[in-house]
Amino acid sequence: MNHRSDAGFSYVEVLIAVVILLVGILAMLSGISGAVLQSRGQEQQLTARHIAASAMESIMSVKETDPNRLGWYAVGNVGSNPDVNGNPLGIFVVGRQPVLSNSGPDEVVGTADDTGPAIDGFEREIIITDQCDPERPSPNCAPPGTAPVRVRVVEVRVFFQVGLTERSEVLTTVLTDYSVTE
Secondary structure: OOOEOOOOOEHHHHHHHHHHHHHHHHHHHHHHHHHHHHHHHHHHHHHHHHHHHHHHHHHHHHHHOOOOOOOHHHOOEOOOOEOOOOOEOOOEOOOOEEEEEEOOOOOOOOEOOOEEEEEEEEEEEEEEEEEOOOOOOOOOOOOOOOOOOOEEEEEEEEEEEEOOEEEEEEEEEEEEOOOOOO
């Protein structure tokens, strides 16, 4: 029995047309939601890049600060950069930490005294690694030397979520403590 509508189409033909139309609508909605998610991801990435750049600026400023207050030996993770008495002088916290909105009393981002509410959805990790300078070997060289460490690699990683996927923004630089003499 072939049922036809008043327009002359069978019910099966109408159902097939509706299914094709629904598939098209679902594909369009999927594309729109993907575009919205991508846009949100780019916004998160831009915020993460700003957080990383701010931390990197703060680290560089520590190096240039009055050596009696901070200076080169403060550029390190907590527990690193021992002074002549063996006291660690590194001030940047170790591991992934929530990004707090304000630097603390030391006015340096990424240290233990940061304050304020956490920036929702972002974590920061600062990794500072001493590097060997073959021309002036330090204790971290092979073979070890006696010169002070003058080269450090600084890496700032900011982690954030886009949908269910974790992403990260990474900034890396090399800092040196060489003075220019004439």
